[in-house]
Amino acid sequence: MSGFDHCVAGGGYPGKAPPGYRNIPRTKTQKARIEVDEHWASLVREAFEEYAKGDSSYQDISDVLAEAGICTRLGNPLALEMVRRLLSNPFYAGQVRYKGRLYSGAHEPIVDQQLFCRVQEVMQERSDGHQPKGKRTFLLRGLLYCATCQHLLTAESHLRGGYYRCISYVRRPRCPEPYLPLQATDSQVEEILGALHIDTEHQARIVEALDGLVEERSRLRGRDELGLRRQADAIRVKRLNLIDRYAGDMFSDEEFRTVISRYEVELDDLTRRLDFLARDLTSEVAQVKAHITTARALPELYQKCRDASERREFLRSVFRRIVVRDRSIQHIEYQPPFHLLLPEEHAKGSIHVQQDLRSFLEGEGAPRASSSQV
Ligand SMILES: [Zn+2]
Incomplete structure (x- = not known):
């Protein structure tokens, strides 16, 4: 029998005790022993209790242990395999596994036999393909930003509930913003959504601005289209002439390339302006008008969502970013075109409404009114 065998047979443990315990070295008067480290032991117990309920994943357990300070030596959260080993270590139930056999240990158990067995059952069920029930839905996942x-x-x-927190909580320098409790934050946003409303006056301004844009476009087309087409034709003729003269050796290569590329640039610009005039905005405007109806009904539509995942999709289609400071909502950005229809944009006068709608409908590629000389 080796020294280790002796040790185990006597209820000892040949090695470093797992988290939740500490090794007390041998002294002249006492044998080496293992003591419960009450602070860590309570966390380990909590992890067992939570996992036994059947709806936490190894990841959940790793997260909460990391938050409480049980990490790898490098300060990372425990890998899922380490969580699995922790939860299946019979040492916590007072036993020592050695050379494939279990011995009863001399140390004090942290969890009772019943809880330990329950955890092993849950692990077994999971490995048989049962997934955790997905206990929490984070309605605002992907929407909240730290101010x-x-x-x-x-x-x-x-273990104590879901929450949102700034990613730089774990980096240095740490973000000073507090974490946000899940329920309270979700309901703050739901309240805002429930109170969304477009007043009649604002609605009238938007409709007027939209109709104005369509009208303006058709007026511009009547005025500019013919002229632009003539300019384009004129450049095409000049380009042909240039090619003829080049073929008759009246130009050097370099002169030819310089002039022909200038014609190309001018033609491109004219084509862009003609394309722009050709889009009459009717369908874009119809879409924004449909969104006004939707925007007015957002609270009722939200009520009709059947489950949490539908609610989450819904919130994502209305909100783009929700910026949070000190556990309250500081600023909201809406998804287009709601950003033009909903509060925070309200205060603007009709000129701004029209300008905002114009740049939204025409996009960034639209030529400036004062486009380059041809
Ligand atoms: Zn932050």
Whole structure:
């Protein structure tokens, strides 16, 4: 029998005790022993209890342990395999596994036999293909941003509840913003959505601006289209002449390339302006008008969502970014075209409404009114 065998047979443990315990070295008067480290032990117990309920994943457990300070030596959260080993270590139930056999240990158990067995059953069920029930839905996952460092907030499930927190919580320098409790934050946003409303006056301004844009476009087309077409034709003729003269050796290569590329640039510009006039905006305007109806009905439509995942999709289609400071909502950006229809844009006068709608409908590729000389 080796020294190790002796040790185990006597209820000892030949090695470093797992988290939740500490090794007390041998002294002149006492044998080496293993003591419960009450602070860590309570966390380990909590992890067992939570996992036994059947709806936490290894990731959930790793997260909460990391938050409480149980990490790898490098300070990373425990890998899922380490969580699995922790939860299946019979040491916590007072036993020592050695050379494939279990011995009862001399140390004090942290979890009772019943809880330990329950955890093993849950693990077994999981490995048979049962997935955790997905206990929490984070309605605002992907929508919340930290006002202090502009980071997206992550959604995390912990033993004590779900929450959102700034990603730089774990980086240095740490973000000073507090984490946001899940329920309170979700309901703040739901309240805002429930109160969304477009007043009649604002609606009238938008409709007027939209109709104005369509009208303006048809007026511009009547006025500019013919002229632009003539200019384009004239350049095409000049280009042909140039090619003829080049073929008759009246130009050097370099002169030819310079002039022909200038014609190409001018033609491109004219084509862009003609394409622009050709889009009459009717269908774009019809779409924005349909969104006004939707925007007015957002609270009722939200009520009709059948489950949490539908609600989450819905919120994503209305909100683009929700910026949070000190656990309250500081600023909201809506998805287009709601950003032109909903509050925060309200205060603007009709001129702004028209300008905003114009740049939204025409996009960034639209030529400036004062386009380059031809
Ligand atoms: Zn932050």
